[in-house]
Amino acid sequence: MTNSYTDLIDQTFYFPQDGFDLHKGYLEFNGIPLHYFIKKYGTPLKITYLPKIGSQIKKARNLFNKSIKSLGYTGKYHYCYCTKSSHFSYVLNEVLKSKVQLETSSAFDIDIIWKLYEAKKIDKRITIINNGFKPENYLQKIVQLINKGFKNTIPICDNVDEVDFYAKKIRRKFQLGIRVATEEEPTFSFYTSRLGIPNSKVQAFYKEKIAGNDKLEVKMLHFFVDTGIKDKIYYWGELKKAIKTYCELKKICPSLEAINIGGGLPIRNSLGFEYDYAYMIKQIVLLIQEACDEDNIPHPDIYTEFGSYTVGESGATIFSVLGQKQQNDSELWYMIDNSLMNSLPDSWGISQRFILLPINKWTNEYTRVNIGGLTCDNSDYYNSELHQNQVYLPKFNKKSKEPLYIGFFHTGAYQDALSGFGGIKHCLIPSPKHILIDKGEKGNLVERLSSEEQSAQSMLDILGY
Ligand SMILES: Cc1ncc(COP(=O)(O)O)c(C=O)c1O
Incomplete structure (x- = not known):
């Protein structure tokens, strides 16, 4: 197949490149097998790679x-x-x-x-x-x-x-x-x-x-x-x-x-x-x-x-695509399991772009999509990358056993402070679970849960219920 997502990336960029590689069809970020951590912790998931x-x-x-x-x-x-x-x-x-x-x-x-x-x-x-x-x-x-x-x-x-x-x-x-x-x-x-x-x-x-x-x-x-x-x-x-x-x-x-x-x-x-x-x-x-x-x-x-330079590249934010909606002949929406406005507020507030890549399904054909967040806000979307005014991701079949996972990378600076991590969120969409990944003495990866997904009770407490 010549119009797979892999082909698209190969034709557009040098890949693999520093921090990003594929292993057995799954994306790795700084050598982190993202797929493994998604299976273990679920999505939405924030990752900080401390080294x-x-x-x-x-x-x-x-x-x-x-x-x-x-x-x-x-x-x-x-x-x-x-x-x-x-x-x-x-x-x-x-x-x-x-x-x-x-x-x-x-x-x-x-x-x-x-x-x-x-x-x-x-x-x-x-x-x-x-x-x-x-x-x-x-x-x-x-x-x-x-x-x-x-x-x-x-x-x-x-x-x-x-x-x-x-x-x-x-x-x-x-x-x-x-x-x-x-x-x-x-x-x-x-x-x-x-x-x-x-x-x-x-x-x-x-x-x-x-x-x-x-x-x-x-x-x-x-x-x-x-x-x-x-x-x-x-x-x-x-x-x-x-x-x-x-x-x-x-x-x-x-x-x-x-x-x-x-x-x-x-x-x-x-x-x-x-x-x-x-x-x-x-x-x-x-x-x-x-x-x-x-x-x-x-x-x-x-x-x-x-600031950004110090911590930005340590962060990744990973979502599952929950479903797809073809709203007219040309507009296909991939609905993710959190909100872009809430979890990556700069993408909304100052149209900041991040590196966006699928974690799996790289051999599938690609398609142009809009990514939609879970809030009711019509600004809760992401549909352009820095190098082009569009977003392409792999097609997927809704019957497939594994959902499509997508990652926004280099999200480690400002997003938590601007979104008020752990506070009240638009449409009460909670802050994602967060894990820290470090290198152990032998160069092995060691992970630690930094915070669970925000609970309903934590929001209700702030709201006075
Ligand atoms: C005084 C000052 N120093 C440093 C920074 C950090 O900037 P950056 O994250 O772009 O490195 C800022 C950001 O607003 C700032 O106002």
């Missing part, structure tokens, strides 16, 4: 350090994990094995820091970068952290008034960062990001509120292009502007010694994904180096806060 987290950190670190060495750059590289991309303890435990620093976004994040400290997963020397526009409870928790000895905590001023609180409440000399607001992409609905202090006001802010106060030491200039690190004129333009701001500030602020480029390192969201990580990272280091050399300024330490 991927460490390997991602190692890859980025190596690329930065290699670039630093080859260019003769004199600053150091620091990998921070941005907790908001997945706050779960199993993720934090894993990233901390790689000795990363941490970035927080809200008051409750600081409670996580204390929990990690009590569990001896971190000590008070860790660097903690505090981002976001901060309400008083967040400010207070940052102050408490610094007053209690986390001396490498670096609150990043998102606006010019934030510093007053620290200056008043912190009882020791402390470090500070300044977030510089980026200009948004031309297609966006506003010009300047609401996050950070406009470029034109950074110098005045420093001179008026910080310079001359011996307690405050500005250590870091922070910026973040929300649309990600892309080989586009827009990204390079914003990076160059931020480096220029760094150089100008450094001339009047001797304590400044680090530039933080935020998150945004992409992950694979299609089997056709192409991204030259080595080139992009080298280019970033080079641009900082060239600008500093031109201004006779020491090369700053470089900090990143990669």
Whole structure:
């Protein structure tokens, strides 16, 4: 048969590829026999492959350090994990094995820091970068952290008034960062990001509120292009502007010694994904180096806060196709056993695409489908992939003994937080069962049930029944 699903993949992509392979007709993800775990735990099923987290950190670190060495750059590289991309303890435990620093976004994040400290997963020397526009409870928790000895905590001023609180409440000399607001992409609905202090006001802010106060030491200039690190004129333009701001500030602020480029390192969201990580990272280091050399300024330490990049590729979300509905001549629906809006909210909210593959039936013919979720919402669907505006999956016979299983891959970042994992869900469709898979000492796979499928009672409790 020449129009099987296998043929389609062979004709469209290089396959197998890193993390994806077939074994006896079934898809494997990072060597995980998905079929086995589906049989054991059922669907819908969320899987986190923990070793991927460490390997991602190692890859980025190596690329930065290699670039630093080859260019003769004199600053150091620091990998921070941005907790908001997945706050779960199993993720934090894993990233901390790689000795990363941490970035927080809200008051409750600081409670996580204390929990990690009590569990001896971190000590008070860790660097903690505090981002976001901060309400008083967040400010207070940052102050408490610094007053209690986390001396490498670096609150990043998102606006010019934030510093007053620290200056008043912190009882020791402390470090500070300044977030510089980026200009948004031309297609966006506003010009300047609401996050950070406009470029034109950074110098005045420093001179008026910080310079001359011996307690405050500005250590870091922070910026973040929300649309990600892309080989586009827009990204390079914003990076160059931020480096220029760094150089100008450094001339009047001797304590400044680090530039933080935020998150945004992409992950694979299609089997056709192409991204030259080595080139992009080298280019970033080079641009900082060239600008500093031109201004006779020491090369700053470089900090990143990669969220999606750290955890995204560790996750997979697997569904069974419960049935098919031919709604007209051309529209065939595959109805899955959970909701896309609820379990992969970015697919609905920002039209994020994930790698989508069937787990079985690769030798069947393929067909164009719309995937439908279980809620009543007409937005609860998925029908286009990144490389084409359509979704193709194997045909299946409803009498066949084994249902069609499909997997969305690289779903490990943000989806749980945005969907409120374990909370109230649209149409009360529960959060799926979740398993963690790790490598044992002999390289064997070891799995652990992280959470059962959400129960009716847990929702009814929240709802007050
Ligand atoms: C300040 C800051 N740093 C890091 C990140 C992480 O971004 P990403 O997940 O794209 O790496 C974000 C995401 O919103 C952010 O706002």
